[in-house]
Amino acid sequence: MEAGFCIEGAEFRGEGNSSLVCALKDGASVLKLKKTSVVFNENVPVIEEDWLGLHKYQVSFIRNVAVPLFGASLVDIPTIVQLRGEDIAKLNNLVRQDRAIHRLKKTLSPSLNCGLVFPDNCLFKSLPQNNIPLEGPLVCVELKTKMGFLPVGIPPDLQLKSRICRFHLVQNRKFRQGRVQQISNYCPLDLFSGCPERMECAILELLHNPQNNLRVFCDRRQIFGGERNRSQLDLREFFKLARDRGARDLCNLIKMALCLPLKEDRCKEATLGAARVELRDCLFSTKCCCDTGSSGTCPSELIPVSRHRIPERSVLWRILQCQQLSSEDVSKIYRSTYAHHEPDRFFNKMYPEAVIPKNILSETKIQCESQEEFEHRVLWKFLVALTCRDCSVMLTMQRISKSWSGKPSDPKLNVLEYGGQRYLLSIGVVDLEPKKLDRVAKQFQDDLSMINNFSMEF
Ligand SMILES: O=P(O)(O)O[C@@H]1[C@@H](OP(=O)(O)O)[C@H](OP(=O)(O)O)[C@H](O)[C@H](OP(=O)(O)O)[C@H]1OP(=O)(O)O
Numbered sequence: 001m002e003a004g005f006c007i008e009g010a011e012f013r014g015e016g017n018s019s020l021v022c023a024l025k026d027g028a029s030v031l032k033l034k035k036t037s038v039v040f041n042e043n044v045p046v047i048e049e050d051w052l053g054l055h056k057y058q059v060s061f062i063r064n065v066a067v068p069l070f071g072a073s074l075v076d077i078p079t080i081v082q083l084r085g086e087d088i089a090k091l092n093n094l095v096r097q098d099r100a101i102h103r104l105k106k107t108l109s110p111s112l113n114c115g116l117v118f119p120d121n122c123l124f125k126s127l128p129q130n131n132i133p134l135e136g137p138l139v140c141v142e143l144k145t146k147m148g149f150l151p152v153g154i155p156p157d158l159q160l161k162s163r164i165c166r167f168h169l170v171q172n173r174k175f176r177q178g179r180v181q182q183i184s185n186y187c188p189l190d191l192f193s194g195c196p197e198r199m200e201c202a203i204l205e206l207l208h209n210p211q212n213n214l215r216v217f218c219d220r221r222q223i224f225g226g227e228r229n230r231s232q233l234d235l236r237e238f239f240k241l242a243r244d245r246g247a248r249d250l251c252n253l254i255k256m257a258l259c260l261p262l263k264e265d266r267c268k269e270a271t272l273g274a275a276r277v278e279l280r281d282c283l284f285s286t287k288c289c290c291d292t293g294s295s296g297t298c299p300s301e302l303i304p305v306s307r308h309r310i311p312e313r314s315v316l317w318r319i320l321q322c323q324q325l326s327s328e329d330v331s332k333i334y335r336s337t338y339a340h341h342e343p344d345r346f347f348n349k350m351y352p353e354a355v356i357p358k359n360i361l362s363e364t365k366i367q368c369e370s371q372e373e374f375e376h377r378v379l380w381k382f383l384v385a386l387t388c389r390d391c392s393v394m395l396t397m398q399r400i401s402k403s404w405s406g407k408p409s410d411p412k413l414n415v416l417e418y419g420g421q422r423y424l425l426s427i428g429v430v431d432l433e434p435k436k437l438d439r440v441a442k443q444f445q446d447d448l449s450m451i452n453n454f455s456m457e458f
């Protein structure tokens with residue numbers, strides 16, 4: 001752990017439900033800090049957190065689980081830094097005016113004594129060594145893609161889940177509770193469909209109504225999207241195109257970046273695993289109008305197949321594959337496994353162990369495995385899949401000067417060719433926080449309540 005860390009000059013970058021992130025003055029990294037509830041509830045005992053133990057576990061989860069599954073070029077391993085009470089007080093003050101009002105019910109606890117430092121994904125990974133001439137602003141697009149398929153094994157009482165994706169169940173609840181002003185028509189099933197038209201609809205909708213699913217940063221500052229929506233997005237300098245075509249150019253570039261086949265750098269199990277492009281539609285998804293249609297029937301086996309593909313090795317493929325580590329509906333996991341699980345096998349009886357279990361690809365119990373080991377594996381896969389349904393991808397791009405026609409040697413750097421220009425691209429996957437075991441029960445209850453209260457009126 002790095003001691004004597006200096007928070008001077010830190011600036012608010014963003015936050016989610018569990019953490020707050022600040023950009024550091026070193027110009028290259030961000031500090032991620034755990035938040036806790038401000039409201040004191042006398043029915044909930046105050047537990048003194050072992051912050052350092054929790055952070056050490058998080059670092060090993062990223063190193064031993066997230067990096068092998070997504071690839072070392074996409075996921076950064078953070079370092080732990082030590083913080084003093086006065087640093088926390090200063091940081092709480094510093095970020096206050098930048099935070100959205102509905103987030104203020106959580107804050108940095110005075111007892112927090114450490115945080116995680118990550119490379120800033122609004123910047124290129126490993127650029128200085130590469131000496132590539134770049135021009136125009138440095139743009140980073142962050143997408144929180146959410147769950148890109150419908151679960152399998154949905155029981156009769158929850159059939160709505162085979163027609164409405166989880167994102168839209170949540171949208172419906174957010175709208176009812178006044179957390180969003182407008183229901184988003186973004187559908188994760190469109191983004192992960194592999195159909196160029198549907199992907200375009202998904203990205204254009206995110207650019208139209210970003211909520212917390214899309215943010216755009218320019219030279220490390222958020223200029224668009226997120227909860228405190230900045231409404232104007234002017235990227236003429238970035239594209240340097242003769243005509244301003246609004247969101248269309250950015251949409252095309254995002255699509256290309258998400259589908260770019262990357263150099264393979266994942267563990268063997270991840271490379272052998274499959275990803276299933278969803279054939280069913282959500283009521284909110286866009287219909288595929290391509291000549292071939294979105295699906296057909298494989299003549300030899302009479303099973304439905306998609307005619308569209310997501311390029312293997314692309315970041316989109318990797319996210320879908322990790323999300324599908326567990327495709328079963330949460331009700332099945334809750335009723336058949338969670339009810340009699342053995343928490344001793346989990347870190348602090350709560351979190352998935354920071355090691356990929358053997359036989360990760362097998363869906364069923366294998367012979368040499370005890371029932372207990374099998375159930376542990378089922379829960380582990382479900383929790384890691386939940387993490388991957390909640391992560392964000394950051395696409396960092398800048399125009400390459402016409403004077404340079406080379407190829408970057410570093411696997412973390414890629415080139416996109418679009419509209420007669422070349423753009424340098426680096427991709428990061430962030431927010432790979434492990435989920436607690438009790439999320440199984442919470443998600444099961446949440447889904448029941450969202451289904452019971454779902455209204456087509458909105
Ligand atoms: O349940 P969901 O799909 O709404 O996801 C939650 C997210 O909501 P949203 O993406 O806005 O719909 C939610 O995001 P926000 O706080 O809404 O930005 C969190 O990411 C939450 O995870 P955690 O509590 O930080 O571990 C997420 O909880 P998990 O589902 O990952 O447990």
Ligand SMILES: Nc1ncnc2c1ncn2[C@@H]1O[C@H](COP(=O)(O)OP(=O)(O)OP(=O)(O)O)[C@@H](O)[C@H]1O
Pocket residue numbers: 013014015016017018019020021030118119120121122142215390392430431432433
């Ligand atoms: N490595 C990074 N580089 C640049 N920006 C980052 C990085 N990590 C996080 N951020 C920014 O900080 C924001 C909040 O971080 P993050 O999503 O990890 O928080 P969280 O509380 O864990 O989120 P959630 O509750 O949604 O799961 C992100 O949306 C992103 O804009």
